[in-house]
Amino acid sequence: MSGTRQVGIVLVSHSGPVAESVAELARGLAAGGVTAPVAPAGGLPNGGLGTSAELIGRAAASVDRGAGVAVLVDLGSAVLTVKAMLAEGDELPEDTRLVDAPFVEGAV
Numbered sequence: 001m002s003g004t005r006q007v008g009i010v011l012v013s014h015s016g017p018v019a020e021s022v023a024e025l026a027r028g029l030a031a032g033g034v035t036a037p038v039a040p041a042g043g044l045p046n047g048g049l050g051t052s053a054e055l056i057g058r059a060a061a062s063v064d065r066g067a068g069v070a071v072l073v074d075l076g077s078a079v080l081t082v083k084a085m086l087a088e089g090d091e092l093p094e095d096t097r098l099v100d101a102p103f104v105e106g107a108v
Contacts, residue, residue: 008037008063008093011107012056012082013074016043026107037063038107051081053091060092068095074103 009026013019019042026038041059044050051073060069069092071082082098085091099106 004065005067006036006065007067008039008060008065008069009107010056010059010063010069010071011038011040011042011103012051012059012071012078013040013042013103014049014051014078015074016040016047018042018074022104022107025104029108037065039063051078053081053085056082056085057091060096064093068097069093070097070099072099072101072103072106 011019011022013022019040023038023040027035039059039062041052041056043055044052045054056071060071063069071092073079073082079098086096086098
């Protein structure tokens, strides 16, 4: 699939381990099939609970394959962080969208 435009997925959780686990689950349920690029963005840079614009931006850049980035979040304040980043206009790849979907089910 090299060179193919894909939508990337970023999973924003207040907990690093939760974001990583949901990303692993989504990849695992693909049963070895082709998957969209998925990146977790959980917790704070120091490992604490919370959301980090820095981690979200890095994760979005890592999954950007030219067709946009879908961002799923776990709780309300993560929504606020992503909306603020989208309003800035230069912190996330072009065509990044906040997706209104359940965190785990939406990732899968």
